[in-house]
Amino acid sequence: MEKPSLPKGTRDFGPSTMAKRQFILDTIRQVFQKFGFLPLETPAMENLSTLTGKYGEEGDQLLFKILNSGDFLKEVDPAKLESRNSKSITPDIAEKGLRYDLTVPFARFVVMNRHEITLPFKRFQIQPVWRADRPQKGRYREFFQCDADVVGTDSLVCEAEIIFMIKEVMSRLGVIDYTIKINHRRILNGIAEAIQAMGKESELFVAIDKLDKIGVENVKKELSEKGFNPSQLDTLFQVLSIQGLNSDKIESLNNSLSASNSGIKGLREIQHVFDFLKQYGESDEHVELDLALARGLSYYTGCIFEVKINSVSIGSVSGGGRYDNLTQAFGAKERLSGVGISFGIDRIYDAMEELNLFSPQALLSSKVLICHFDEGTFNHGLHVLASLRKSGIASEIYPEVAKLKKQLEYGSKKRIEHAIVIGEEEMKSGIFTIKNLINGEQTRLPLETIIQQLSN
């Protein structure tokens, strides 16, 4: 017999893990709802035509594909089969794939249901996504994303709201030391213009995105290998090295990017977002304009965000941005702009675990265990159990006749707070022994009093 195992990069979540995960999920869900987002769920699988081409070539390779049902090789061109080229055969044998993120399925949903959606449409979605990546720290092949997106408005107040939501989620989770990095694709384009690197934007952005990870020298090295000349690099790092308050950075960039329409427009939008923050009464604490933030997903066109929990060696726990043309990819005639944020709760979990931020009592368990001695007291226990549950007290009865020792041990291990012991005497008198399994104290009380005390 083969030992059972899990596929690479996937995990089981036992009860104690789930208690903590639920806490994070509930927190995020509550914040999304408080900000006026409505729930949406989409299928785990999508047509591959929906998914491919939205995440760049690299992303396409990370899609999990689902083999067609039935005798799927029958219809395939024999010459193609003979070629043994997986890439060319794939479209013939796999029409579906597992979703790679929640934004693209959302865009698909919007296009398909355009007639019954009132714009601007705000939705949130909390579901697992799958990537055929090689797992490593903070990286799984199945993980949850918690997305909130608004489509159908260009208003920059949406960007500001994203920042408010991030702040509220972090503060409710008890995360104190974190940074919301913000940048704008147009500013990045402006920088590319300023150093005359048009047409080589992607190489440029990918390299500077690594700045805080590998340092200035290594980025310079990578860029010169990619064909950037020293004077370009000088100008680039002159711009990137701007330090100080967000407002100082904006001011200084206004000068260095003054020749670029795109750059100026991006800066103006960022400025607006900061203005909205102020107007709302929120400071720009934790928010940092970071010119080195680029983000890989190719569909972003406006503001981009990333949240990093400091002092934890885990990638970003949240990311998002504005995209202009996502619905166009599905043939929508009208231009629908959208902006969204995605929280990665698996990484948030890992980070909180590392920082010891979970409160210890977060275990989901019954409050009362009913202990008994024989068939008679067991049956009486069932009545007691019913009364407890009617009063909304989470409770359970030890399901078989066993030694008291064993029953109490069970309750203690499951961290059930109280044990009610029902013997002959208790059954007759209606006064039950209730034992606190945490501190060991024990008293005798009538059922009504017990229920009253436990209901609080």
Added chain:
RNA sequence: GUGAUUGUAGCUCAGUUGGUUAGAGCGCCAGAUUGUGGCUCUGGAGGUCGCGGGUUCGAGUCCCGUCUCUCACCCCA
């Protein structure tokens, strides 16, 4: 996709230059205590040493292959 790394009891790990019947701690089960868990004591169960092949009189230990874990790169939550 590239590179490195790990694998011995349910868990965390020892195991010497290859040498008898592979160990410890924790956990688990039972008893001491037939109506009282956590502490203590006593006893017990549990391993094809990841899998397959090779070298050897002899392999947990050496060699090859394979799978797996973890980490880094690429990319990303």
